[in-house]
Amino acid sequence: MFSVCLLLFGEQIPSFSRSFCTKPISKPIIYTHRSGRQVKARMKKLEEKMAELGENFKSKHELKTPKGTQDFGPEQMAVREKVVGIITETFKRHGAVTIDTPVFELRKVLMGKYGEEGSKLVYNLDDQDGELCSMRYDLTVPFARYLAANKIEKIKRYQIAKVYRRDQPVMTKGRFREFYQCDFDIAGPGELMMQEAECLKIADEVISKLELGEFEIRINHRLLLEAIFEASSIPSNLFKTVSSSIDKLDKIAWADVREELINEKGLNELMADSIGKFVCIGEEHPDWDNSSLFDWFCSDNLSASEEVQKSIIKAIDELKLLFNYAILFGCKDSRIVFSPSLARGLDYYTGIIYEVVMKDINFDITDVISILKKLPNKDGTSPDGISYKIIKNSYLILAPYLLDFFSNITG
């Protein structure tokens, strides 16, 4: 065992722009060194520690990663490099530059930015020298701080980096405490809906290139949601909770959503039926295309106040503009779908709301298990009869179809 450890020079260079040494330097200076059997030495210390602790330490438990985190071996890293390569290439081709920010921030920068729930999930560092720091919860607040600190008003930047949330991890759903986010943001003024359209185009390109099968991008407008809520006389303080019920319409039937709205969210039947008329219009007319839906929302038969009608028309006009730009940019017409029930996390959607849905991923995981059960089982069998080794070796092939399990941590 032998090691080289090179310092990443690029990390150090920028300090020059802040301040630098003015002391004369008269001799060539060492700038990198280190070798020796360092790993061996530290492995030895680990082994000594293990011996000291006896059987207690020998359990794999002691060598585990912290809750909600994981190691990535060479095979997983190969997949990650491929995926990140595709994403980076796309972001760059759209003219974005990248930045990097520290993995922790001053606590006061993060506090009050994620709501009550979010703030509870922030990892804090120990107060070891008076400066209170916390791990970044997303890349957006650090980006906002970077813009403010450097007085930058216009930038197209991407950042691909890990973020940290002290959430209850659910590995099967892909909810981890340490995970990557790949952010692309356009800061600064732009033509109405032009920047939004570019982001749609980028999502379209990335997901196409990942070759995961056919997909659609569902789109809605917060302004439209607000208008139809008002048209249904739903109190504004219920906006968020009612939205989260409405958003389930792609998974459960309207009858169930209606029941939830009345029994749990406090709407009366009149309100529920009114909002239902708006958000179910797509399901009721599966043959309608985006234009037909737009036309219906702009028609006179919605029995809404003039003001609400104006808001609806404004929202629809913006959506039309967005769709036109997206098509112009080369998005496939059939992939861009107007979805009036789409709400997602309204906390951070101030305008256009969207989500990507895979259309070809529609298999039953139990089928996969039954296939795997029939495969030769050389490398040990799990308690329920499935070779995890085989599953591990299969994941490279299965990976694209498994992405649907990992949908819960994008918020």
Added chain:
Amino acid sequence: MFSVCLLLFGEQIPSFSRSFCTKPISKPIIYTHRSGRQVKARMKKLEEKMAELGENFKSKHELKTPKGTQDFGPEQMAVREKVVGIITETFKRHGAVTIDTPVFELRKVLMGKYGEEGSKLVYNLDDQDGELCSMRYDLTVPFARYLAANKIEKIKRYQIAKVYRRDQPVMTKGRFREFYQCDFDIAGPGELMMQEAECLKIADEVISKLELGEFEIRINHRLLLEAIFEASSIPSNLFKTVSSSIDKLDKIAWADVREELINEKGLNELMADSIGKFVCIGEEHPDWDNSSLFDWFCSDNLSASEEVQKSIIKAIDELKLLFNYAILFGCKDSRIVFSPSLARGLDYYTGIIYEVVMKDINFDITDVISILKKLPNKDGTSPDGISYKIIKNSYLILAPYLLDFFSNITG
């Protein structure tokens, strides 16, 4: 302002190998979404907070990064990508695979691995849910844990990632609290000195490709140091402290080192003169090449005990083997220099010790300042008359020559 945030799929996939959902999935599932003017919304919150705090917040101070950390803008990131690209390409060409480990580890995994001094510099996370975690201090202990947890005995791996040390930051010397390490390790058995030679070759390749000018790789053997210490009757408990004096010989004269050894380190004159005979042999004979030095150490005139003589010959034989392999691998003969006084941080060097020294970097930073002072000064002047803006714009060109300031954080 508008944003796309794609989840890094590669991060999520491997969880499948551990456990997975067995619930039938009957509908296509969303796997990525998020847009909206999130940055705008969070900028707004930041601005509200700023307004709330009044003048206090408006100071740039409030938008700073934590002590010892820094942001990297697009220009700096371009340099980093270039440098990391060269390093990665070299590591891969030598057959290494990469892994990734969490940025924090269970505290018990890190404790007791870095000595008393090192342990003080470890960042701890708050005890927020009972599992005590700390930020990684290097990539070596996590690598050792990864090997033990996965029972891997043979791997050639690299890892390029940030590490964290709660050290007193010295920006001018490139000592940060958050910085990158680029580790390359060969785990597992190998021919004597073969793996060490490959690491030398990698260092040679990387530094050549970075085009920083001519350099040499200075090499020593811990076994040789131990033997000449014994030949000089230096008590073994003084090994570390005497070594750290000896190691200064590339910066200060022997007379000064000798004084330090006698007045501060507790050696008598006899011991000091004996060790001096060994470690100054290179400086006394600047015309000698590696072979002449090897021959001198193996000659009979060292007046050492038979046992010590045997150790010296063993060390020299290993060094000869290493040099032969390195030349065979294509390292330039003149770049590989046997340096009997080289000691570095003996804590982690158990065998071959080496460091890289730039030979062309021999300028006075005050010269740079005086040149910069003569440049047109458009963008504001620093207190001592130097335009930081110009320095910032110059660093891309100057960067290679500034690397020598960043030598203190490789340990």
